[in-house]
Amino acid sequence: MQEELRKKILTANIDLHQLEARYYDIIHCENLNSHEQRRLRASLRACIASLDRSARCLDVGAGTGNITSKLVEMGFENITCVDISAEMLEVLRRNVASPTLRIVCSDIDSFLEGDDDTYRLVTMGGVVHHLPDPQRSLRRIFERIDREGVLFITQEPTKGHNRRGAFAHVLAEGVKKVEYGCYVARYLIYIVLGKLKYLVRGLHLLGLPHRPEGPLPRDGTSLGPRSRLYYSLL
Ligand SMILES: C[S@@+](CC[C@H](N)C(=O)[O-])C[C@H]1O[C@@H](n2cnc3c(N)ncnc32)[C@H](O)[C@@H]1O
Numbered sequence: 746m747q748e749e750l751r752k753k754i755l756t757a758n759i760d761l762h763q764l765e766a767r768y769y770d771i772i773h774c775e776n777l778n779s780h781e782q783r784r785l786r787a788s789l790r791a792c793i794a795s796l797d798r799s800a801r802c803l804d805v806g807a808g809t810g811n812i813t814s815k816l817v818e819m820g821f822e823n824i825t826c827v828d829i830s831a832e833m834l835e836v837l838r839r840n841v842a843s844p845t846l847r848i849v850c851s852d853i854d855s856f857l858e859g860d861d862d863t864y865r866l867v868t869m870g871g872v873v874h875h876l877p878d879p880q881r882s883l884r885r886i887f888e889r890i891d892r893e894g895v896l897f898i899t900q901e902p903t904k905g906h907n908r909r910g911a912f913a914h915v916l917a918e919g920v921k922k923v924e925y926g927c928y929v930a931r932y933l934i935y936i937v938l939g940k941l942k943y944l945v946r947g948l949h950l951l952g953l954p955h956r957p958e959g960p961l962p963r964d965g966t967s968l969g970p971r972s973r974l975y976y977s978l979l
Pocket of ligand 1: 755853876
């Protein structure tokens with residue numbers, strides 16, 4: 746692959762993930778919805794069943810910690826997280842509370858060039874399709890996996906092998922869309938309620954009746970029924 750194109754792809758990844766890091770866990774409901782999270786946990790559990798929890802793990806393109814957090818949950822302590830985006834790793838640090846994590850901001854090829862370790866478990870969640878030369882990177886990763894090691898690749902965009910009937914397919918797609926809608930609606934509600942909270946707090950600036958602290962008057966006299974409702978929601 747041409748060096749110029751490789752650099753372009755790496756830079757595009759840095760720019761894209763810098764932009765979306767803050768919102769990644771909210772907008773990527775295709776990966777983070779509860780069904781997919783259950784599936785991910787189950788398949789990860791099946792793959793790591795034979796591994797000792799002290800095994801050295803590498804989470805490639807760890808992002809905001811979707812897979813790292815599950816490895817920590819499952820008892821692994823020796824985890825290296827590599828990601829090209831400093832902003833995604835910043836969110837990972839907030840999401841995953843483990844003092845033993847090793848966090849490296851680098852593209853995976855450069856990381857492997859400067860690292861001699863071998864790993865018992867390598868995980869790659871939704872990252873293969875971001876790599877400039879996936880075959881080359883995968884070959885290098887294979888070289889670093891122990892003989893009894895495991896490579897876990899998941900959440901890659903594929904056309905899939907859909908053996909379900911047309912009706913089941915439409916139904917499953919419908920359920921996914923409804924769940925997506927609920928996810929977005931939940932965050933919209935949070936945003937609206939957050940704004941209302943500031944509105945209610947700002948009432949006193951307009952000289953309107955307002956009780957910034959303390960319990961609500963039981964009869965709601967000074968606030969009126971609507972303010973009362975907002976208070977009980979917030
Ligand atoms: C779709 S996100 C997946 C994040 C996480 N694994 C998950 O399951 O949610 C892809 C991640 O790969 C990272 N990435 C992209 N290209 C990379 C590269 N060449 N080397 C290392 N990380 C890379 C991005 O910064 C991003 O955090």
